[in-house]
Amino acid sequence: MRPLAYVVLAATGLLAGCGTTGAAPSDHARSACEAYDRVTRHPVATTSDQWTALLDLARSNARAAAAFDARWDDLGHDVEASLDLRAAQDDGFLDADRRVETDCADAGHDIGDLEP
Numbered sequence: 001m002r003p004l005a006y007v008v009l010a011a012t013g014l015l016a017g018c019g020t021t022g023a024a025p026s027d028h029a030r031s032a033c034e035a036y037d038r039v040t041r042h043p044v045a046t047t048s049d050q051w052t053a054l055l056d057l058a059r060s061n062a063r064a065a066a067a068f069d070a071r072w073d074d075l076g077h078d079v080e081a082s083l084d085l086r087a088a089q090d091d092g093f094l095d096a097d098r099r100v101e102t103d104c105a106d107a108g109h110d111i112g113d114l115e116p
Contacts (some may be wrong), residue, residue, distance in 0.1 A: 014042035025065045025066075025068035025069035026079075026108070028072070029065040029072050029075055029104075030109045031057070032058050032060075032061035032062035032079055035103070036062075036079055036083075036100060037109070037112075039054050039058060040114060041077040041111055041112060058079055062075050062076045062078075062080070063076050073075075074099070075100070075103040075107065078100045081099075082097050094114070097114050098114075
């Protein structure tokens with residue numbers, strides 16, 4: 001098996017645990033929160049490709065939830081802002097993360113407090 005095949009299989013296995021995204025906007029919201037949780041609270045990625053896949057999953061599902069239902073606009077904006085600020089190591093990340101925490105609680109997925 002070629003190395004790329006291993007990466008794809010590993011990423012697929014990692015993402016399989018991120019919930020089932022159905023047709024409902026709330027399913028996309030919960031899936032975004034679960035992926036965000038696995039990036040910020042309970043990291044599971046062991047490679048750069050897996051890390052990127054989880055970031056992309058959090059972002060894309062947050063955008064999908066917002067696109068299907070305006071109720072999730074804040075989640076879409078907050079996930080984007082939080083992940084961008086985190087990558088930039090900006091102090092504003094903590095405020096953005098708290099907003100995502102609240103948004104995710106509204107979606108029915110408690111990601112818990114960010115631990116130092």
